[in-house]
Amino acid sequence: MEALMSLIVGVLTAGGVYLLLRARTFSVVLGLTLLTYAVNLFLFASGRLTIGAPPILDPELSRYTDPLPQALVLTAIVISFAMTAFVIMLALRARAELGNDHVDGRASAGASKESEA
């Protein structure tokens, strides 16, 4: 099971990084979303994988998974939503101000083709 988890984190990271290296804002936001998943899973994994032992105290149970990474990841999920929102709004504002959605520094190169939408 650990191997599957590592695989998932690896694939999500790779996908996120690839999208992060694209030239347009929207791809970068998608890449950030994938990377966020990867990072959250990684943080979560630092508590190791446990099945069927949620950290809800129960007198009949004695085995619980580590609650601390869960608390950290919970806030991380909410904060990363705020970050995604911030970045996408930045992308909108940038498009309004600059007239294009480039992040590769070639601001004017593709500006004329923007009207496709």
Add this chain to the structure above:
Amino acid sequence: MNLPLVILIPFVGAVLTGWVSHFGRMKSAWTAGVVTLLALLCLAPSAPAPFAGNTVLWHLDWMPAVGLNLAFRLDGLGLLFAAMILGIGLLVILYARYYLPERDGLGRFYAYLLFFMGSMLGIVLSENVILMLIFWELTSLSSFLLISYSYRKPESRRGARMALTVTGMGGLALLGGLLLLGEMAGSYDLSVILTQGAAVRADPLYTPMLVLILLGAFTKSAQFPFHFWLPHAMAAPTPVSAYLHSATMVKAGIFLLARLFPVLSGTPEWTWLVIGAGLTTLLIGAGVALFKHDLKGLLAYSTVSHLGLITLLFGLSTPLAAVAGVFHILNHATFKASLFMAAGIIDHECGTRDMRRINGLWKFMPYTATLAMVAAASMAGVPLFNGFLSKEMFFAETADFSSGFQYGWLLPSLVVASGVMAVAYSLRFIHDVFFNGEPIDLPRTPHEPPFWMKVPVAVLVAICLLVGILPALTVEPILRMTVASVLQDPPPAFDLAIWHGFGLPVFMSLVALIGGLSVYAARQPLFRLAARMEGWIDARAIYDWLLAELQLFAGWLTRRLDNGSLQRLVLVLLLTVLVFGVLGSVGSGSPLTGTRTILPIDGVSLTMTAGLILVTLVTVALHRRRFTALVVVGALGLLMALIFVKFSAPDLALTQLSVEIVTIVLLLLALYFLPQRGPDESSRARRWRDAVVAGLAGFGAGALTWAILTRPLESISEYFIANSLPGGGGSNVVNVILVDFRGFDTLGEITVLALAGLGIHAMLYGLRMPGLRQDADGRPWNWDTHPTIMAALARLLLPLALLVSVFIFLRGHNEPGGGFIAGLITAVALIMQYLTNGVTWTHRRLSSNMLPLIGAGLLIATLTGLGSLVFGHPFLTSSFTHVHWPIVGDFELATAMLFDLGVYLVVVGATLLILIHLGLMHRATHPGVDGSRSNKEPA
């Protein structure tokens, strides 16, 4: 208790003075004066203790774990400096009231001055060395403000920047040195450090530590090769120079040498470094001062020279030299402050400071002239003035020190040479300015200044005379007290008589006086020589060159890394991480796989993993078809939630699920304003390169996860699990951690959330963008109104959804749920109304201004935390109780729940704020689709 107050009063006073200046110029001067007096009065009750040989200590734990505490001490050295800072400060405040031009508001000046005063008091009264460093940096900052007081003049800005750069650099070095020192001594408290001298000096890291600390002291006290900033700081108004550059700030470095004298001194390294810097500075300062035609320039270089003299004395490392050093600190402060003030009066009255034009002022201002001449005579070391006494001790100590060495005559002769120059420049100050013919072409006709402007000078000059004539009566007890605390030993026997009989020191003084007279007589050829040599060696030029090179390098590096392309930056970042990751893991010796028993793989998990990988690949492959990619990413989020379910994290699954919905809705709304398809721009080579980098990064992350997952877990969570129920009153440990154990973190996190919302609010404010007319395939936009059945169902769902969120909120302490999740569910329920009923319909029923909601949430959370302070518990301590309600049954009430309510409100507010703003932009572009059943396409 009065020690922290002494330091606090000027800081509070600074704010007060700035505020009071709205009511008039005089008011801020009076306030500043009263504040300083108050601080003096506050210090007074503790003053007798150092005289009795006691040290007053005051201690409050701040961060004991890192050795940083609010600890203050008052001993002889501290008392001498504190009295000097406050006493001369008071005189400067009085003086500045008359000096500064009428048009100036004074509030800013006095506020900066008090700010500086407080910082300086902090340095001399700190018991903890890290605390001292904080005040040390504050003096750098406040002196920057003071030097650049006339910020419209370029030389003021330049001088201030230079002083800040040099002393700031020194502060950084000092931090390193003090940290080393603290580690060596085993404590950051001076009381301990001062007893650990032998251990510190024997430490293998003694030399680097000494160099770092000396760098701090030398930059602050303008010692060679850092002396150049002080003359440039003369761009400050003269009261500032009189205060900072004679009595206080530049003495901070000397203070540090004196403070750490028993710990650091006595080694060859100390002797060579400190004597070397002191002697060079002494000679350079004395040599240059005579040739400065600017009155303040002369005083600045003479200050540099006298600072070198004191440093040299501490370098000698003998107890008697320490006595002479302390004595000269006091004497220099009195005569130099009065000389600066006199120079200010002359500048004020004549409109220039050029000594080639200011001549014969004796006729115009005899009183000021008398005062200035006494002070200058003291600076020259003429008998019956205080400068003579300490200078003679200085001559005696240097002669004594070098008597046993080969070439031992060298040091005393160089010292006498500096004495010759000191006499010469003091003579120039007197003769050029007050005699020497008639004034040449002065902008103003000089006359005596206002009475109160002369009072501060007179007070200081009176001290010069009193100490000079009656040293045993006036200054001896002060010296004994100070020296005892500098040496941490009883002071050595010394005799402060004016006349010791014929001996080497008297002879040296005599040579200096006669030599000075002859040098001054031969000044004209010397000036011509100096004019030709000008600019040969200029420390400022080197500084400028270094700074320019540094800026060029920074500019080059920035251009190389940042050409406006995010891709380039991200790539550099990723490659750096990869290189360091590989370097760190290669040859580390520990295997990738740990020893933990791993869980068996089941079929469902395998299928899910395959699905997740497939979805990720599809996202990447289809990323240019943005709408499709977004839908696929939504599926990815749901799979994430399933992973959390599988591995015992119900809270995370709920959060992920609700966040996912909000995120996708948000991205869909935003996509409406962005191009629907990404053009195919990257070349094939580029894509391969990116794929390789991505693959490597993915491999690294995967390997790291594997390495962690297969290693045994050592967690601090046992504590949380054990105390969740008895301490926090909840059985959902995750929630209890969020709202109780780590409540402070959560408070920080909802603040970040609120700030993100605020940032988005600011970013989208007034933003108008063109909307869509057709989709990517050319199909026209559908202008249908919201489907009636869906709208009706959504309205029905709203109360149910809200009920669910209340339920989730209430049970959060004991079962999966809580403020975060409940907030997200509420947000989703309300967003659904927007989506199905339109913006206009919803806005008629719900305010679009979410800022009060966010504010209320933050306020509730913070007040809950503060509430526990009222009951004498630490910030954010929670308490809980069980109540029995008639029908509902046993019910738990916890203050943590109130905190969670704050979290809930912030989450709802921030989430809605973000989405509503996007919605409003839609309304602006689609005025027809507003719920008003209009079917018309907009014009």
